[in-house]
Amino acid sequence: MPHYHPPKIASSEITPKSLYMRRREFIGAAAGSFTAMALGSQALAAPLAAKPSIYKLDEKLTSKEDVTTYNNFYEFGTGKDDPARNAGSLNTRPWTIEVDGLVGKPQVIDIETIMKEIPMEERVYRMRCVEAWSMVIPWIGFPISAILDRVEPLGSAKYVAFETLVRPEEMQGQAGLFQALEWPYVEGLRLDEARHPLAILATGLYGETLPNQNGAPIRLVVPWKYGFKGIKSIVKITLTEQEPPSTWNRLQPSEYGFYANVNPEVDHPRWSQATERRIGEADGLFGGARINTLPFNGYADEVASLYDGMDLAKFF
Numbered sequence: 308m309p310h311y312h313p314p315k316i317a318s319s320e321i322t323p324k325s326l327y328m329r330r331r332e333f334i335g336a337a338a339g340s341f342t343a344m345a346l347g348s349q350a351l352a353a354p355l356a357a358k359p360s361i362y363k364l365d366e367k368l369t370s371k372e373d374v375t376t377y378n379n380f381y382e383f384g385t386g387k388d389d390p391a392r393n394a395g396s397l398n399t400r401p402w403t404i405e406v407d408g409l410v411g412k413p414q415v416i417d418i419e420t421i422m423k424e425i426p427m428e429e430r431v432y433r434m435r436c437v438e439a440w441s442m443v444i445p446w447i448g449f450p451i452s453a454i455l456d457r458v459e460p461l462g463s464a465k466y467v468a469f470e471t472l473v474r475p476e477e478m479q480g481q482a483g484l485f486q487a488l489e490w491p492y493v494e495g496l497r498l499d500e501a502r503h504p505l506a507i508l509a510t511g512l513y514g515e516t517l518p519n520q521n522g523a524p525i526r527l528v529v530p531w532k533y534g535f536k537g538i539k540s541i542v543k544i545t546l547t548e549q550e551p552p553s554t555w556n557r558l559q560p561s562e563y564g565f566y567a568n569v570n571p572e573v574d575h576p577r578w579s580q581a582t583e584r585r586i587g588e589a590d591g592l593f594g595g596a597r598i599n600t601l602p603f604n605g606y607a608d609e610v611a612s613l614y615d616g617m618d619l620a621k622f623f
């Protein structure tokens with residue numbers, strides 16, 4: 308059962324209210340590993356070995372504290388501190404990814420198989436959110452091609468679609484009356500973008516397995532694109548002929564493109580994309596040092612040729 312679509316019932320609706328409130332207090336009060344034990348089988352952060360990065364970056368790493376407490380993961384709430392507070396309830400074992408669509412060998416791949424059989428590499432990348440803040444993160448992961456090669460895409464496959472888990476009883480942002488987004492969160496890449504060696508599926512950061520709030524057990528990282536392309540907690544990958552839908556584009560196409568390549572010359576309709584706030588750096592009057600945003604987030608030499616002949620402003 309690789310793909311779990313339970314009915315939309317909040318745990319507060321199926322558990323007596325008093326018990327639910329007490330459980331929330333209890334979970335909130337318990338710390339770290341104790342919370343994990345109380346909730347069952349989600350994996351704790353564990354050391355994760357990786358080959359050193361072949362892509363060097365001469366920039367200061369964002370602290371692990373900031374990387375793991377300032378997050379966007381609307382399945383756990385819309386506040387930046389919600390995911391770190393709420394994502395402990397997600398069970399990341401067992402976990403499978405269904406890979407299907409235009410492939411010769413569709414299959415369901417277990418996360419344990421991925422961790423055992425695919426060599427992990429460290430990749431220190433800039434991460435630029437469309438909201439104009441950024442980080443430098445030491446990810447651990449592997450090129451998406453390692454998965455694509457296993458399923459043998461057909462000649463007709465042109466795009467790769469990704470889907471996040473739907474499990475409202477463990478993802479409180481998917482439960483209850485207010486739903487920030489349409490679930491599942493979906494994203495996509497052109498097949499040649501997905502096959503670019505810079506595009507990875509990440510399984511860890513800072514030398515350990517991914518914390519839940521960062522998209523455990525496996526998430527996409529495409530460093531030359533805005534952060535919303537980096538879909539978390541992936542359960543399904545589908546090869547398609549047509550451009551697949553993407554969550555933010557579907558919600559507001561005038562503000563969030565399918566391509567979403569970082570481009571300081573194309574402003575968001577409501578703010579400039581020319582500069583960014585590097586999280587954790589020299590907090591000033593406006594809450595953080597502003598630095599210039601680079602075309603393709605600084606990866607133009609590697610990836611610009613993917614877009615030869617395209618009007619990049621038009622294809623935001």
Ligand SMILES: Nc1nc2c(c(=O)[nH]1)N[C@H]1C(S)=C(S)[C@@H](COP(=O)(O)O)O[C@H]1N2
Binds near residue numbers: 379382437492535538
């Ligand atoms: N499933 C899912 N994936 C998601 C999001 C989300 O809300 N849900 N937010 C995106 C956005 S807007 C950003 S900036 C990055 C943030 O990744 P981080 O919290 O690990 O830094 O995750 C992306 N992936």
Ligand SMILES: [Mo]
Binds near residue numbers: 437438
């Ligand atoms: Mo973002």
